[in-house]
Amino acid sequence: MSYLVLARKYRPRGFDAMVGQEHVVQALANALTQQRLHHAYLFTGTRGVGKTTVSRILAKSLNCTGPDGSGGITASPCGVCDACRDIDAGRFVDYVELDAASNRGVDEISQLLDQAVYKPVLGRFKVYMIDEVHMLSTTAFNAMLKTLEEPPEYLKFVLATTDPQKVPPTVLSRCLQFNLRPMAPQTVQEHLARVLGEEGIASEPGALRLLARAARGSMRDALSLTDQAIAFGGGALAEAGVRQMLGAVDRSHAVRILEALAAGDGAGLVAAVDALRGLGLSAAGTLEELATLLQQMAVLQAVPEAGDTDDPDAPTVARLAGLLPADETQLVYSIALHGRAELALAPDEYSGLMMVLLRALAFRPAGGPAARAPDTAATAAARPRPAPSTVASAPSRPTLAAAAAAAPAPAALRVEAPEPPPWLDAPDELAPADEAAAIAAPPAVPAPLAAPTVNATPLGDRWNALVRRMVEANTIGALVRELALQAQCIGVEQSVWTLRVERETLRSAANVDKLQEALGAALGAPVRLVVEAGAVDDSPARREAAERARRQAEAEQIIHDDPLVRALLAQYKTARIVPGSVKPH
Structure with missing residues (x-):
């Protein structure tokens, strides 16, 4: 007996068995229950999210006759009548699936539409399902427009595509469009646990978590990877085996990197990268795991009660969240995300990874781990407002340039900090008396552009x-x-x-x-x-130009007379209004 892969064996047979697409299921179930049936449906979404599955369930709902043969249109097909069994087996004569990737010409579509004039042979409705419909040629789309707009009452169209931008607007306007979303990793993990439970296969939660993340929102990919993992593990799913199969980076490497960053340990970062190189692990996978860990830390720092207590790594995430302040967590997260895009430009991926981690170390905010306690809700509320000072001592306005200039570099990497630019020497705030005097004194207003003179007659x-x-x-x-x-x-x-x-x-x-x-x-x-x-000296064009210049001058004067603008110009000595940025309404 041939083996049936998990993705086909556990394809949902009814709307109640679908997971992750509740918004589509609810809309279609209500339409079927109320008999408000459209003649054309368009299902969009990435691969493996259920477009073909929804199409088959919809066809069964339209043609189901019930166990006793007296049923009608229903949102819960019985699955035992001839129509339901034949549609599941792919041999129902009134349900036609056409692959537009290999049948994209006008001849194939014309041949399909020629059969539309004949009523269903066995079922209540004739259903045409066209998969990857965006692959059809322009002439093929034009050939089906009239039938798609006004089909016979017994004909239903179901179109599916992974790229709806390539479907002509004339087709989109004739269909009800449903966007099937990528599935959340937690949803995929729960479904994999149910499938493996029915199969009687032992699995570790960590292995399922890795498979769910590797599926990237596709349930079919998740089940295919699960098939591969079962074969790799000899009938069982262990986290270590799945990680080896996927080439995923163990979280311990990301934890070691974050601990070195928190301690300002440049030598520890270099050793961590060398260890990854020796094991042959992916640099991009390392940055991905690092970003995932930082995201969990950021959530825990902002909302402590939002932590996942079922995650075995929760204590490690909580410990790391206490090592880094919230702003530094955000900074390292951003550097890790941008670093993944730069790996392809580096001489090799490990030197690129090294530079990304050293950049995160070099841009650490001033003060170091000992002087900067991590932010919590209590400490943030109790923190006093910083006194007016220069930017070098005011953390209320951090910039990468200021952080890089003020941060103490590790001993092996210490360089002379460049002098701060001249505009950083200006105070952040003015004394109340100075501020009032500055607001009272009008700032210099640049002279407006000369308007053409008009000698009106x-x-x-x-x-x-x-x-x-x-x-x-x-x-x-x-x-x-x-x-x-x-x-x-x-x-x-x-x-x-x-x-x-x-x-x-x-x-x-x-x-x-x-x-x-x-x-x-x-x-x-x-x-x-x-x-x-x-x-x-008096033409319609000169009059129009003079009127534009007048309105422009009025708009600029309104901006310069605004109290807030005057206060900002007085507070920031180098501030100016960019010429041409003021536009009259």
Whole structure:
């Protein structure tokens, strides 16, 4: 008898057996119960989260006849009627699964749609399930649009994809879309424990925890890895064997690294990296385990009661959380995350790991482990507000540059700290009297940009109104519109309009003729346009530029007159308002 892998043997047969997708199960179960059935469904999500499984359960729900053959549409298919058994076995004639990765052309889709005109042979509904639908060609998508929008009442479409961004919006708008989420490691671990319990296979919680994390949210991956681990362990799952199979880094290495960081022990960090190199363990896996441990420490430091009491490593996490202050935990966590991306750029991954850990050591905040007690809720509330001082002695405004300059380097790595930049010599706070005087004294306001001068005339008002009317009516465009905006009206005698334009390129005969025609249409009578060369001081364009400059100046003046802005400019001597950053509404 052939062996059936765990991922297929324990595929859920009903909605009640699904785990980790409660939001999808609830929506579909309610729709089936209330008979509010859509004609097309789209299931999205990463591999192994249950897209095909949900499709098969939905097909069974639509076609189930019950144990006695008299049942109807239900959210709980019986699993024993002919329709349920045939769908599970993959031989139900009215349930068609199409792999779009290998049947992506218009011919395959057309052949499938040609069968849609025939009613179901055995079932209540005909269900077409198209997997990896984003792989279909553009012509194939276009071929199915009409049928997908208005299918026969007995036809249901179920589409599944791991990349919904590649599905055309015309298809998305015709479907109900459900996003199946990656499963939490705890959910995967609990399901693996149930499966192994039914299989009668002994397992250690640490081994299941490693498998759940390695699955990355995919239940199928978790069950496949479990199959591999059973074979590797000879029928049992031990944590050491699973860790060896996955190549995972033992937590003791991450604990040793954090203890060396907390003690400022550079030699200990170098020895830890050498040990990892000797064992052939992954540098990326080390940083991943380090980040996981730091995340658990940060949670414990912020919310002590949020610790996982069932985790055998909980006492170790609690001990490490007391060695590092909360801000340093966050800093090392960030360095570990960014360090994983830099490993590919290093000469080799172990030298990259070494530099990441030495960076975490070099950027440790000033004071060292003895002088800086870890933050707790009580100590944070009782900590007095620091007195006004320079940045070098004020931990209320930490920066990486200040921390790197002030932190004592280990003996083997000690270097001369660079002089702080000049802006760090300014005091953080002003005395009350100085602050009041600074607020009272208005800060220097940069001179606004010079606005173009406009010598407004009645003819200019009339011409400006006419140009605006033609622009809004879209009767002039491109160079003709630019000619009208840059022109100044200097005379009107009966039907003759005289304009003055400075730019020679705008005064072409073709542009003048088009503007003359548009002007006659706007006035309702034929006109003749005369355009001469010369400087202008009243044109629609100059008026618009002058208005923009006025509004800009008003906006900048409002910002400079704001009391908060004046206080900030007075407190921080090098502060300034970036030119161009103020925009009028």
